[in-house]
Amino acid sequence: METADITRPADALTFRVGTRSDVPELVALIESAYRGEASKAGWTTEADLLDGQRTDPEGVAAVIDAENSRLLTVERDGELVACCQVERRGEHAYFGMFAVRPALQGAGLGKVIIAEAERFAWAEWGAREMHMTVISAREELIAWYERRGYSRTGQMSPFPYGDERFGVPRRADLQFELLVKSLVKPLV
Numbered sequence: 001m002e003t004a005d006i007t008r009p010a011d012a013l014t015f016r017v018g019t020r021s022d023v024p025e026l027v028a029l030i031e032s033a034y035r036g037e038a039s040k041a042g043w044t045t046e047a048d049l050l051d052g053q054r055t056d057p058e059g060v061a062a063v064i065d066a067e068n069s070r071l072l073t074v075e076r077d078g079e080l081v082a083c084c085q086v087e088r089r090g091e092h093a094y095f096g097m098f099a100v101r102p103a104l105q106g107a108g109l110g111k112v113i114i115a116e117a118e119r120f121a122w123a124e125w126g127a128r129e130m131h132m133t134v135i136s137a138r139e140e141l142i143a144w145y146e147r148r149g150y151s152r153t154g155q156m157s158p159f160p161y162g163d164e165r166f167g168v169p170r171r172a173d174l175q176f177e178l179l180v181k182s183l184v185k186p187l188v
Contacts (some may be wrong), residue, residue: 014075049169051168088121099103118181134149159174
C-alpha cells in the first residue's frame with residue numbers, strides 16, 4: 001500500500017488544466033477517492049452513503065469541454081495525484097469534483113490544492129467568492145472546509161435521487177449544502 005509522504009514540499013506538485021486525453025485517468029482517480037473499497041483508504045469516501053459511480057467519462061469530458069470551466073490536474077513526478085473543477089459563474093467561482101488519491105489524503109495536499117483553485121479563480125476570472133456544494137451528512141468534510149475559511153449557508157438543494165450518474169443512495173435523507181468563501185486578492 002502506498003503511504004503519504006508529507007515531507008515533500010508543495011512545489012513538487014505540478015498544476016495544469018486537464019485535457020480530453022486525461023479523462024480515463026481522471027475518472028479512475030475520482031472514483032477511487034469516493035466510491036468502493038479503494039476509497040476507504042482515505043477519509044473522503046462516500047462509500048457509506050452511496051453505491052454506484054461518482055462520475056463517468058462523459059461527465060468528466062463535459063467539465064473539460066465547458067467554456068467557463070477548468071478541471072485542474074495535480075501531478076507529482078508526472079503522476080496524477082489529485083484534481084478539482086473550477087467553474088466561473090458570474091462574479092463567483094464554483095469548486096467541485098475535488099479528488100485526492102486515497103493513500104495521499106491527510107498529508108496536506110488538499111490545503112495546497114484548494115488554495116491553488118482559489119488563486120486560479122481570482123487570477124483568471126476575478127472571482128470574488130468560491131462556492132461549493134457538499135452532502136450535508138458529511139460533517140467531517142464540512143468541518144475541514146470550514147477550517148479553510150468556508151461558511152455554511154444553510155441553503156440546501158436536493159440530491160438527484162433516481163439519477164444513477166451521481167450514485168445510488170444508501171440513505172433517504174441526502175441533500176447538498178452550499179458553502180461559500182470570500183476571496184481576497186493574493187498578496188503575492
